[in-house]
Amino acid sequence: MLTAEIHVTLKDLVLDPQGTTLKRSLEALGFTGVAEVRMGKYIQVRFDSDDRKAVERQVDEMCQKILSNPVIEQYRFTIREGQ
Amino acid sequence: MKFAVITFPGSNCDYDCYRAIRDHLQCPVEYIWHREDSLRSCDCVILPGGFSYGDYLRTGAIARFSPIMRRVTEFAQRCGPVIGICNGFQILLESGLLPGAMLVNRGLQFICQPVHLRAENTNSPFTASLKPGQIIRIPIAHKEGNYYADDRMIRQLEDNGQVAFRYCDPQGRPTPEANPNGSINNIAGITNRRGNVLGMMPHPERAMDKLLGSDDGRIIFQSIARHLGGGAC
Numbered sequence: 001m002l003t004a005e006i007h008v009t010l011k012d013l014v015l016d017p018q019g020t021t022l023k024r025s026l027e028a029l030g031f032t033g034v035a036e037v038r039m040g041k042y043i044q045v046r047f048d049s050d051d052r053k054a055v056e057r058q059v060d061e062m063c064q065k066i067l068s069n070p071v072i073e074q075y076r077f078t079i080r081e082g083q
Numbered sequence: 084m085k086f087a088v089i090t091f092p093g094s095n096c097d098y099d100c101y102r103a104i105r106d107h108l109q110c111p112v113e114y115i116w117h118r119e120d121s122l123r124s125c126d127c128v129i130l131p132g133g134f135s136y137g138d139y140l141r142t143g144a145i146a147r148f149s150p151i152m153r154r155v156t157e158f159a160q161r162c163g164p165v166i167g168i169c170n171g172f173q174i175l176l177e178s179g180l181l182p183g184a185m186l187v188n189r190g191l192q193f194i195c196q197p198v199h200l201r202a203e204n205t206n207s208p209f210t211a212s213l214k215p216g217q218i219i220r221i222p223i224a225h226k227e228g229n230y231y232a233d234d235r236m237i238r239q240l241e242d243n244g245q246v247a248f249r250y251c252d253p254q255g256r257p258t259p260e261a262n263p264n265g266s267i268n269n270i271a272g273i274t275n276r277r278g279n280v281l282g283m284m285p286h287p288e289r290a291m292d293k294l295l296g297s298d299d300g301r302i303i304f305q306s307i308a309r310h311l312g313g314g315a316c
Contacts, residue, residue, distance in 0.1 A: 014186065018227070069177065
């Protein structure tokens with residue numbers, strides 16, 4: 001069993017209204033030194049497979065096809081053993 | 084001349100669109116469920132607003148893989164007129180039939196209010212009855228309507244005249260204050276290069292009757308009817 005842990009985030013050039021608002025909230029709460037906040041998504045996909053290469057290929061295809069929108073988002077993922 | 088209103092699970096403006104065509108335009112119109120595989124010889128496709136698939140993942144991201152979207156894509160490639168309103172616009176962006184993407188509104192809030200729009204391009208099947216620069220007032224209702232495309236794409240859209248509508252003040256000025264959601268260049272609606280696919284965040288189908296605040300939305304449907312009556316694009 002392999003598990004993919006996928007992070008989808010807005011591209012650096014794209015403004016992030018949620019991140020900007022969170023930054024203001026953190027500052028209002030007294031947290032200092034926050035340079036920037038960016039929000040994203042975390043997606044976990046479990047596979048009934050131990051073929052790491054095949055799983056990697058599949059996850060990459062999933063990210064390109066549906067899990068991220070390449071116009072505004074970027075993705076990265078890691079594959080680990082177990083659930 | 085027959086219209087198709089595509090219904091996805093979570094669509095909630097499908098009946099408004101249906102009534103806009105049936106009652107105001109007095110044209111034949113059919114609902115087509117998203118799992119169907121045929122557009123049943125319809126001459127114009129409407130992707131209505133709503134929350135298809137609960138807006139899970141991203142707005143429109145899952146609906147674009149519904150079986151009917153294959154047929155909608157083929158129809159659009161054959162130059163058939165397709166209009167996506169609000170969530171319908173988001174689906175068109177996700178499916179690649181229109182360029183760009185939607186971000187969360189600048190103010191993070193769901194906004195439901197009437198807005199003024201300035202007609203920028205009056206050459207498309209959907210805007211041909213409008214005069215260039217004409218101002219109409221119709222409602223928006225969305226949380227993800229902050230239109231984004233990279234600088235190059237924005238330049239292309241502007242240079243090709245693909246911006247159909249811009250948010251503006253009552254005098255027609257596209258000011259920052261008149262921009263409800265942070266869209267680049269106050270963009271409220273765009274067409275594809277050939278002009279046969281329109282996506283717009285504001286809801287013309289909710290502005291069909293003065294009794295409900297405005298009937299300015301009628302002119303968009305009237306444009307389509309006139310276009311379909313008068314040959315292909």
